[in-house]
Amino acid sequence: xxxxxxxxxxxxxxxxxxxxxxxxxxxxxxxxxxxxxxxxxxxxxxxxxxxxxxxxxxxxxxxxxxxxxxxxxxxxxxxxxxxxxxxxxxxxxxxxxxxxxxxxxxxxxxxxxxxxxxxxxxxxxxxxxxxxxxxxxxxxxxxxxxxxxxxxxxxxxxxxxxxxxxxxxxxxxxxxxxxxxxxxxxxxxxxxxxxxxxxxxxxxxxxxxxxxxxxxx
Amino acid sequence: xxxxxxxxxxxxxxxxxxxxxxxxxxxxxxxxxxxxxxxxxxxxxxxxxxxxxxxxxxxxxxxxxxxxxxxxxxxxxxxxxxxxxxxxxxxxxxxxxxxxxxxxxxxxxxxxxxxxxxxxxxxxxxxxxxxxxxxxxxxxxxxxxxxxxxxxxxxxxxxxxxxxxxxxxxxxxxxxxxxxxxxxxxxxxxxxxxxxxxxxxxxxxxxxxxxxxxxxxxx
Numbered sequence: 022x023x024x025x026x027x028x029x030x031x032x033x034x035x036x037x038x039x040x041x042x043x044x045x046x047x048x049x050x051x052x053x054x055x056x057x058x059x060x061x062x063x064x065x066x067x068x069x070x071x072x073x074x075x076x077x078x079x080x081x082x083x084x085x086x087x088x089x090x091x092x093x094x095x096x097x098x099x100x101x102x103x104x105x106x107x108x109x110x111x112x113x114x115x116x117x118x119x120x121x122x123x124x125x126x127x128x129x130x131x132x133x134x135x136x137x138x139x140x141x142x143x144x145x146x147x148x149x150x151x152x153x154x155x156x157x158x159x160x161x162x163x164x165x166x167x168x169x170x171x172x173x174x175x176x177x178x179x180x181x182x183x184x185x186x187x188x189x190x191x192x193x194x195x196x197x198x199x200x201x202x203x204x205x206x207x208x209x210x211x212x213x214x215x216x217x218x219x220x221x222x223x224x225x226x227x228x229x230x231x232x233x234x235x236x237x238x
Numbered sequence: 239x240x241x242x243x244x245x246x247x248x249x250x251x252x253x254x255x256x257x258x259x260x261x262x263x264x265x266x267x268x269x270x271x272x273x274x275x276x277x278x279x280x281x282x283x284x285x286x287x288x289x290x291x292x293x294x295x296x297x298x299x300x301x302x303x304x305x306x307x308x309x310x311x312x313x314x315x316x317x318x319x320x321x322x323x324x325x326x327x328x329x330x331x332x333x334x335x336x337x338x339x340x341x342x343x344x345x346x347x348x349x350x351x352x353x354x355x356x357x358x359x360x361x362x363x364x365x366x367x368x369x370x371x372x373x374x375x376x377x378x379x380x381x382x383x384x385x386x387x388x389x390x391x392x393x394x395x396x397x398x399x400x401x402x403x404x405x406x407x408x409x410x411x412x413x414x415x416x417x418x419x420x421x422x423x424x425x426x427x428x429x430x431x432x433x434x435x436x437x438x439x440x441x442x443x444x445x446x447x448x449x450x451x452x453x454x455x456x457x
Contacts, residue, residue: 029444029448029449030445033444036420038357038423039419039423039424039425042374045379046379049379061452064397065451066353066354067350067397068401068416068447068451069350069353069354069357070353070398071349071401071402072353072416072420073307073311073349073350073353073420073421074307074349076307076310076311078306078307078309078310079310079313079323080306081305081306081327085324086297086302086305089297089301089328089331089335090297092328092332093332095332097336113378114374114378117373117374118374142372143370143371
């Protein structure tokens, strides 16, 4: 049961189609876990439908109708099938981006218990990355210059505020300090969308900061 | 009675009579159906010839109702040229046609359904025009939704009608911002800049509107 959800403003921007692609992908991945938010998004899309219906109609000629009718037999666009080897529980969208198994990704080791793999979404302002934390492992205390969205994909972690399991969506803003610790028993994989690189706050880890850049794109 | 003008065009006629096309099962996609590349599959299954026989005669009515709205949507926020707006109308109409088998009138209002297709096509068109390079198309964001219990479906359909009623009751300042966000495709911060309002004000107006919605949904 998913307990932590995106704030309404993200769901609204998602339903209106104005959320940047990396954030949008993170919200969509949460929706695949969470029926509550799916229903909210449906209602939020109804706001769009209601506005749409009240737009001032703009004239469209019948010749355009003929053009549409003539194109009905055009071949439909091809769509990607789900990778057969992939994890069933993974949202389809992430499956597309990961394209295979976690093990096939390029993992960059940051500390003994934390590795990061950057995925390409085309979003130039947001980094879209998978964080892999060894069971019981800790991410050293850090802050973010901007905002961070996190979605738990497998395993779980806890921080100063609570405990999170697959499907849980967590937003941290600005200079909130936190120290996530993976739960015992299973390694934790999270999706994190950042608009500024994370910054370690303890002296012992600060030397890593210059090495961590925002990997947007 | 129909909840709206748009529903009248689609009510109890061709949408409902179509058999519900089975959702493509990823697991069962035979590799033989991939024609142009590994892992790609055609969505063509959805429009069987039978569906075409039912839909084609209805398309003109549907087109005359929705095409002018789609064009208005394309032009709102005046970010697309008239040529691109016309192109968008065609793209949306073709998508409607391709997806017709997946539309469930009990789950969503017709206007909402067309709106979501237009929204996705517009996002993709913006990205194409800006040469924005992403591996994701907005269709990829569609959920592989499961079959839902009928009482939930009923609940969501009623919810959709209530949302529409509510929209008429919102104070103008809240309605104005929602229109900017939804129709003109502006983010909260872009809407704030255009209306010369602090971002916090925009966010709180949206939040107020959404809270009313939520209260209604839970009532």
